[in-house]
Amino acid sequence: MTAAVAHEEISRYLELARNGEIAGARAVVTRLLGQGVPPESVIVDLLCAAQRELGERWHRNEWSVADEHLVSGQTQRALDAMFAGGPPVPGDRGHVLVVCAEGDWHSLPAQVVAEVLRGRGWDVSCLGASTPAAHVAAYLDRRPATAVAVSCSLPLFFMGVRRIAEVAHERRIPVLAGGRALGTDGRRAAMLGADAWAPDAAAAAKTLEAWTMAPPVEQAVAAPVPPAYSLLQSRAAELARVATESLERSLPEVARYDGEQRARTLEDLEFIVRFVAAAGLVEDDNVLVDLVVWLGELLGHRRVPRAALVAGLEELCAALVPVDANAAELLRHGLAKSSEFA
CATH class of the missing domain: 1.10.1240.10 (Methionine synthase domain)
Known part of the structure; x- marks a missing residue:
C-alpha cells in the first residue's frame, strides 16, 4: 500500500x-x-x-x-x-484498554494504537507507559474491557506482558500483544500468554473487529517460566562484573578504561544477561541474534570494532557456564548466528 x-x-x-x-x-x-x-x-x-x-x-x-x-x-x-478539542468519536464498538508492559517507558507505540482504535470507533482507555499488572487489574475491576492491548518495545519487558495477560485472563478478557520486541510473528506473544499478536495498529484493529464477531473460545496459556529466568535476573549485575574483570585482565585497552567507560561496559553486559533470560522465557534465540547484530552495528557506527563486542560476549559466556551452562550455550549460539549478518 x-x-x-x-x-x-x-x-x-x-x-x-x-x-x-x-x-x-x-x-x-x-x-x-x-x-x-x-x-x-x-x-x-x-x-x-x-x-x-x-x-x-x-x-x-x-x-x-x-x-x-x-x-x-x-x-x-x-x-x-x-x-484535542475536536468532537469526540462515538465509541460504540466496545472498550479496549491499551497499556505498555510493566517496565516499558516507550509509550508512543501504545498511544498510536490507542488513537487508531479510537478513530475506528472503539472506546479506548490508554494507561500509557509501564503500568504494573496489579494496577491494570484494579482498573479492569473498576471498568471492565472488551479486550486488553499490550505494547512491548524491548524483550527486557516480556515478563510484564505475561503478567498483564494473566490479570486480564483472570477476568475472562482476551489479550492482544504487539510491539517491536515481539518479533515478526505471533510465537513470542503466544509464549507470553497473549491470545493474538499484531504487527501494527491497523492489524490490531482488524483482530479486535474479528473478536467482536468471534472472541477467542479458549484463552491462551503462557509457557512455564524456566527456572533459570529468575536466577539470571538476580545475578545479572554480578555476571557482568565477572566478565568485565576478566576483560580487564586479558585486554590492556579495557584495563585503561576510565570510570565512565567501565560503567558503560558493566551496564551493557548486564543488559545482555537480561536478554539471555528473556530469550529463554520465549524459547527464541533470535532475541539474542537480533541484539548482537544491533549492538555490532551500533558500536561500528561509533568506531568500536566488532572484535571488542565479541570479546565481551565470550567472557560473558565463560562467566555464565558455572551459573547456567544452557544460558551460556544459548548466548554462544546467538553470537555464532549473528556473525552471519556481520
Missing part, C-alpha cells in the same frame, strides 16, 4: 522537530489534515515513519539522544493536538 505522505514531508517534519520549531512541525500535521489526508494516515505515514527514521539516525550515530528526545516529545504533542 502506498504511503499517503511523501518522504519530503517526513524529512521536513523531522528537521523542524529536531530544531525545536514546535509550531512549524505542528503545521506539517495541520496542513496534511487540511489537504484531506485521513488522521490515521497522518499518524502512520508521517508520525510513525518519522519515529522510525529518527531511530535509524540515532543508531547510525548521526543524531544524538537529545535529538531523539526533542523529536519524540514533539510527536507526543502532535498526537495530543490532533485529537
Whole structure:
C-alpha cells in the first residue's frame, strides 16, 4: 500500500522537530489534515515513519539522544493536538484498554494504537507507559474491557506482558500483544500468554473487529517460566562484573578504561544477561541474534570494532557456564548466528 505522505514531508517534519520549531512541525500535521489526508494516515505515514527514521539516525550515530528526545516529545504533542478539542468519536464498538508492559517507558507505540482504535470507533482507555499488572487489574475491576492491548518495545519487558495477560485472563478478557520486541510473528506473544499478536495498529484493529464477531473460545496459556529466568535476573549485575574483570585482565585497552567507560561496559553486559533470560522465557534465540547484530552495528557506527563486542560476549559466556551452562550455550549460539549478518 502506498504511503499517503511523501518522504519530503517526513524529512521536513523531522528537521523542524529536531530544531525545536514546535509550531512549524505542528503545521506539517495541520496542513496534511487540511489537504484531506485521513488522521490515521497522518499518524502512520508521517508520525510513525518519522519515529522510525529518527531511530535509524540515532543508531547510525548521526543524531544524538537529545535529538531523539526533542523529536519524540514533539510527536507526543502532535498526537495530543490532533485529537484535542475536536468532537469526540462515538465509541460504540466496545472498550479496549491499551497499556505498555510493566517496565516499558516507550509509550508512543501504545498511544498510536490507542488513537487508531479510537478513530475506528472503539472506546479506548490508554494507561500509557509501564503500568504494573496489579494496577491494570484494579482498573479492569473498576471498568471492565472488551479486550486488553499490550505494547512491548524491548524483550527486557516480556515478563510484564505475561503478567498483564494473566490479570486480564483472570477476568475472562482476551489479550492482544504487539510491539517491536515481539518479533515478526505471533510465537513470542503466544509464549507470553497473549491470545493474538499484531504487527501494527491497523492489524490490531482488524483482530479486535474479528473478536467482536468471534472472541477467542479458549484463552491462551503462557509457557512455564524456566527456572533459570529468575536466577539470571538476580545475578545479572554480578555476571557482568565477572566478565568485565576478566576483560580487564586479558585486554590492556579495557584495563585503561576510565570510570565512565567501565560503567558503560558493566551496564551493557548486564543488559545482555537480561536478554539471555528473556530469550529463554520465549524459547527464541533470535532475541539474542537480533541484539548482537544491533549492538555490532551500533558500536561500528561509533568506531568500536566488532572484535571488542565479541570479546565481551565470550567472557560473558565463560562467566555464565558455572551459573547456567544452557544460558551460556544459548548466548554462544546467538553470537555464532549473528556473525552471519556481520
